[in-house]
Amino acid sequence: MRPFKNLEQQIQILRERGLAFDNEEEAKLYLLDNNYYNIINMYSKVFQENTNQYVSGTEFKEIKALHILDTEIKANLMKFILVAEKHFKSILSYYMAEEYHDMPYAYLRTSSYPDTSPLEISRTLSDISRKIASLIQKKEPNSVKHHHGNYHDVPLWVIINELEFGTVRHMYKHSSSRVRTKVARRLAQFLYSNTKESVQLPPEYIDRMLEHINEIRNCVAHNNKLHHFTCRKHLYHVAVLFEPYGVLKDSPKNTVFSTFLTLQCFMPDKDYRIFYNTLLKRFKVQSKNISTIPFSKVLECYSFPDGWHLSEKRAQQTKE
Template sequence: MYNQKNFKQVDDQIRILESRGMIIPDYDRCKQYLLTNNYYNIINGYSTYFQTSTGDDQYIKGTSFDEVCNMYSFDNEVKQTMFRAILNVEHHLKSIFAYRFAESYPDKRYSYLDINCYSNEKTLSVGYIISQLSRIINKQKKYPNNSIHHYVNHYDDVPIWVIIDYLDFGELVTMIDCVPKKLQNKIAKDLTSFIKDNLPDFKGQFTPEIMISLVKNIRETRNVCAHNNRLLEFRCRADSMYFPAIYEKYNIKPNGLRKRTFSIFLSMQCFLSKTEFAVLSNTLRKRFKHLSNQLKSIEITEVESLLGFPDNWQNHSTIVQGEI
């Protein structure tokens, strides 16, 4: 037997919130907000952070509906900010990968469909990515007015720098993970220009293993943002590999947690220009500061903890945003 959740009118939903101690500053505005934003997403997703520890669904004294809405908006704004930065990460990776792959196989048609152009240790993943690339070409060549159709019909080949724009981030990460170590080393070496730009004192090594580990967690975070899932409390499936250049500065130890939003944010210094990372950092800082001014019943440090950020992170100084 299942306990069925019966439909409730918005007025009934508001009465439930009030019975649990939530303050409704503007009844009509609350009603419209719940109607257009989904009670389940707002209340079940974000009001729990304002509840007491008694386990009876009661809210902390003084909790208002506006605070819950501000928390919901904050999570959305952070996701949008992270997503924009991740698009830049994806752009840089696609450009570097396409160049280095083409350089490695300059005279081979459809080189990325050749199993010999990949690592022998990744047979299953190689089979998957070759299948995906073939599917993309077979689909796109049917339609005129796109670059794949043009190259297939005029050159009987689609260069890597053309098909790369048709790959999603997951397919790109799989390709990087599957190419030979020599090629991965070249990509990682190219990315050190970003690391040195953001961390001028960097003199260590950026290995392919660290690069791929960081990129995989960036990809997981990207999917949360793109699918509009809740970023608060999100954790990647595994900790990224320890990279002292970015983690030591923030006192993150080798045995510390590296699967939260904060560590993903830090890792993007390896894939963004100094200006791009400054925009990301300063925008997030403003988002935290704005929410801090809106909260009354809980502290901003509690929200920072939900994303893995250190206490009072929003009070850190801004990073100078120069020219790209």
């Protein structure tokens, strides 16, 4: 069994490894409130020469700065992934309802989906059915219960906001080619608003982007370490998305940065500009608190390009 170390012992271990402190009492409280294991094991490795030795001159406040930066990035990713999720759910529910507008509960019928993956479709529809049933059975009033009781139907646009992102992603994956293409065209319009370039986005590419967003979303929602996080699969190369930021055809595209760029396909430019500028500011602020190592090493943790934090802000709409 690994022995417990009190705060004084934790500080002593870090001192023996070459870490400096400008205020030990503040450091103790930070470790107490945020968990020594989370702070040191997850965020200090970038400052280490080896397992038991920090780069000469490293201060605890630099590790703290990286922890704060990671927390801020996760908070903003979640905020804007929810924006992207809202748009995607609305667009998908509209085009599916348009396709099957004369059929109650059409989205729960296997006949509404191609039969290429019957088991996956059945699992997805079962998840949706359980969610509807649980909301109908609740004592408190809700929109699902209201529509079921008054209209004997729960339209997709009513239930869709209650569904998990992964469930909605699978709905899209198994929808008819007509629905998939219409959704992809609308998302391409979002991309155009951000890049001013027209690009066709095949539905299969949307599937892969949604997988990445889902994986990042899960990482952030569970408050796991985001730096050095990679998605299981790589995205295909879309020049308009990646090349303005130096991400070439053979560069990795399963990173936090690549997912950050693909979110341009899921929100209009006014939203993405705010997202972009907010992250830029967070990196820029914390770069002033990290001096022992080149800040490029921190950017590399998230696969952001060297010097990205010094980029120009995107122009935002001013309030009238």
